[in-house]
Amino acid sequence: MPSPPRMHLDKKHNSLSSNPREESGVIWLNAEKSYPGGDGARIERLPNFRMRTTGWAKILRAENWDVPAAASINYALPETLCASDDRVQIPNTALFPYKCIARLYITGRSGDRWVGTGFFVSPRCVITNGHVVFPDRDWALEIEVVPGQCGELAPFGSQVSQEFRCVEGWTAGPVGDPDYDYGAVILPDTTLYSRIRAHFGFAVHNDPVILNNSGYPGDKPFGTQWYNAGPVVHQTHRRFQYMIDSAGAQSGSPVWVPDGRDRVAVGIQGYGGCPNFAIRCTEDVALNWANWSRA
Numbered sequence: 001m002p003s004p005p006r007m008h009l010d011k012k013h014n015s016l017s018s019n020p021r022e023e024s025g026v027i028w029l030n031a032e033k034s035y036p037g038g039d040g041a042r043i044e045r046l047p048n049f050r051m052r053t054t055g056w057a058k059i060l061r062a063e064n065w066d067v068p069a070a071a072s073i074n075y076a077l078p079e080t081l082c083a084s085d086d087r088v089q090i091p092n093t094a095l096f097p098y099k100c101i102a103r104l105y106i107t108g109r110s111g112d113r114w115v116g117t118g119f120f121v122s123p124r125c126v127i128t129n130g131h132v133v134f135p136d137r138d139w140a141l142e143i144e145v146v147p148g149q150c151g152e153l154a155p156f157g158s159q160v161s162q163e164f165r166c167v168e169g170w171t172a173g174p175v176g177d178p179d180y181d182y183g184a185v186i187l188p189d190t191t192l193y194s195r196i197r198a199h200f201g202f203a204v205h206n207d208p209v210i211l212n213n214s215g216y217p218g219d220k221p222f223g224t225q226w227y228n229a230g231p232v233v234h235q236t237h238r239r240f241q242y243m244i245d246s247a248g249a250q251s252g253s254p255v256w257v258p259d260g261r262d263r264v265a266v267g268i269q270g271y272g273g274c275p276n277f278a279i280r281c282t283e284d285v286a287l288n289w290a291n292w293s294r295a
Helices: 283-293
Strands: 008-010 028-030 042-044 057-059 080-082 101-107 113-120 125-128 142-147 159-161 163-167 183-186 210-215 226-235 239-242 254-259 262-271 276-280
Touching: 042 210, 042 226, 101 125, 125 262, 125 283, 163 283, 183 283, 210 262
Parallel strands: 008 163
Antiparallel strands: 028 042, 057 080, 101 113, 101 142, 113 125, 125 183, 142 159, 163 183, 210 226, 210 254, 226 239, 239 276, 254 262, 262 276
């Protein structure tokens, strides 16, 4: 079956970052602990969240996930809980930045369905993993974007797209390179964005102390968004590794740091393993995101 006509691949090249969006009313809380390389960090003020730094891995296998309302949806890639689960649910997904994070419903060319996570970086561009827009070594048929979903509620509605972006580092060959596992959903127009009126900035960030993450894990109640944060325990040119908990369907969610009152994405949650890891927003990644954001 031929691919949809509006798919685009971008080659690996150098890049620039974009300017983050400003929004007022952001509240940050200093972490209780300090970590090597910094004076602690600012994390989101959320009830009952306590940051943990280390621990053993607990891998959730797909057959053990209890998501009755999504029984027809497959979860493709296992991710990992590190020691005790210290994630907290986002109580109000209509607030910034959580409204900029979307649950994605992916329909493959065979008719199979998956779920994932993505985040807005411009009025029409939703960043996510490459394996979301290009699953099973082929383009997705369509993806429905639901920003700020909260259980059965979609406070901003949704929009369906058949226009995607990805890089050849993920699409080339029989197996994609995890270090290039990123892509984007390009929405047909700005109708959906006009309801949330906010998005993440993004930038290359070489020395983060603490990273924030929120997304839609498949092991929690249907359609609920969950947050965690933690220090980087190791990094390579293409990866941030951390003990931040994640589960299947949370891949594609933003990994961010504060910049004043803005939220700046510096990576995308991708894979488990404890440490779990994010694909970093390097210079070439940032340039692709900036180009895709102009759609």
